[in-house]
Amino acid sequence: MTVYILRRLVFLVLSLFLASAILFVLLRLLPGDPANALLSVGATTEQVEAARASIGSDQPAIEQFVTWLGQMATLNLGTSFISGLPVGPEIATRLAVTVPLTLISFAVAVVVAVPVGFLAAYRANRWYGAALSAVSQLGIAVPIFWVGVLLISGFALNLRLLPAGGFPQGDWANPAAALRSLTLPVITIAFVMASSLVRYVRSATLDVLGSDYLRTARSLGASFTSAMWHHGVRNASVPVVAILGIELATTFLGAVVVESVFALPGLGSMLLVAIAQHDYPNIQGILLISTFVVLIIGFLADLISRLIDPRLRAVGSTKRAVRAPRAVVSR
């Protein structure tokens, strides 16, 4: 297990380096010069040159890349082209919105989806089992911003129960106000996320319910609850955990839409502005942090799957077991 973790960590660092190189090249392929965003109509040629020199966009790309790598090695994400302010602290304050938003939405989605998904499977033949399935299908079908707009219209504009958007100026200094601001965004994300989770939980549960081992356990005298708890949950959770990892990562990356609808000062809204302004240091910083978060989530999901399922651990240590069978037809 230790070897496995170490191997994964090395892989993580390599992935980050590769991602940063790809990011850097892709951004430089975009047409246009970020210095333009600093200027307005009326700017002189000298001012354009001065702006390019000040942000270093007049340097060869390879030199800019080396400079950036050097900064990253010292955990410095650089300085924004546009504002001239350091990128790292700005990302940190934005994460104080995006991370709670993602995690709370995720927690709510899981807490709702697991029992609902189970019920939808366990009572698939009853009317409410079918109804739950139908609602989750609806949740998958609707675009997330539309859910946000509907919630704003209902709870903010008409009922005046919750704010339509924004985040308290003091961040989490007043936790109640911060939670109030996050309530509608969390419901928005959780509804959409839970909808797809319900589908997975339902199908995983259906598999387990129809399995031989559960029937065997029952025939040996175990109650349904006990059989489900000792055998069913563990088996059903393996595919669900893998999906949870992907869902969590998608939510973190997809927060950009919800943050825009609810005017939340999170990482996503920062990214939108940075892209519009060609603010390479900001874009690079945000995407690098996002890549890191996604890799970490994937790593944790894998680790948890291994803890749940001993078969995966066996696969990891004995490579032979997963070697593909020889081709039947070979020339």
Add this chain to the structure above:
Amino acid sequence: MNTRSSALVALALTAVLALTSCSSEATTANETGANATINIGSVYEPQNLDNTGGGGQGVTEALNGNVYEGLFRLTDTGKIENLLATDYQVSDDGLTYTFTLREGVKFHSGAPLTSADVKYSIEKVTAEDSQSARKSNFSVVSAVDASDPTSLVVTLSSKSISFIYNLSYIWIMNAAATDRKTTEDGTGPYSLDTWKRGSTLSLNRVADYWGTKAANGRVVFHYFTDATALNNALLTNQVDVVTSEQSPDSLAQFDNTEAYTINDGQSTTKLLLAFNDRVAPFDNVLVRKAVTSAIDNKKLLSSIWGDYGTLTGSMVPPTDPWYEDLTAVTPYDPALAARELTEAGYANGFAFTLDTPNYDPHPVVAEFIKGELAKVNIDVTINVITADEWYTKVYQGHDFSATLQEHVNDRDVVFYGNPDFYWGYDNPAVTTLIEEAEQSDTAAEQTAKLKAANEQIVSDAASDWLYLYPQIVVASTTITGYPLNGLNSQFYAYDIVKSN
């Protein structure tokens, strides 16, 4: 429902009630009168707090006149009045200005205002690394003398009638201040409380301000990237006023209700169909006139802005002293356009590419123009480009036939005096008139010369000035005293009063 699930439901309901009943920061600020908090909604967040270091339009809106002050103030109606200067003398040759500074003015840090601070502030705009859009206006400054702390002597290399006006754009900063990108040390009626990037910027009233104290205790600018979210904030009383509505579509929800006032103010933002006057076919005056006459600007304006906005027929908005209505010079007349095209040798029309910035309203306007010009056999290819490409290709490279662009500044008809400007309009008579206007001894002389220049520019159909944007401020009827016009993007907050 069993006991356990009932208990869970009860718990969930309690949590929801607790969340919805506890008050957020925005709604606690219900105090009215002298200590009220004014919440202002805007889409223009500052990039940083330094207006010579890339702060952008947002920093002008939030800090100009509120936190920082100039020697002179540009009022909401476009007048210039003394602010940190109480008086000034001009030498007979018009080249030396001596400014008397207001006594008893202190920066928010407590340091007294001296002429060294003013010298420092002027030189910051003219400095090599300055990103100020106004830099070129100050190229006439040849020396600044601050040897007397209470007065300042500025020497110009040539006469500049706009000098006083231009000085209203220069913020007087404490020369000793260090971090101008995230902190401030100005002399205005408010000091910066906190700036939470991506979200809000708050200002507190300064208790020992040198002049009339602000009519409210605190101002919070709330920033939005989404116009719908901004309007929702106004509808839910999260903000009291929106500094500038971006489209007329959202106005219906504020119309016909006692709770909101829609103000139709003056802006200085013009939408231009700018021809490249250097290259065929637009080097031909007749072709430019024909295209201008073929486009129904009135219909265009009403389809974009409904009942709002103005047709001016030139680059000059009504708030510039040399404004006159020139819409009749090149009227909408497709038959005339067809005749002019025939006379110019394009009886069968021609084709050109219209470089169109990819953000509103340009793409829609391009489609409209394409439709209008098709009626006179001109075939338009719409080439959508980013703002950034526009700067590189059109503004710097002059590589275009015609383009759409909004020009936001006031008094910017003088750009037509520069033959190297992106649109390549080159009429030596106009260049001379504009140069002479700047050298004028009196405002009347300047106005007369710029009027003459503008008339010539319009009769040459240098560009097609499609329309002047409206400046729409929507506010809750509980507040009064807010500025109505969008001159230079400023938004003075110190007179705003909140009542019940």
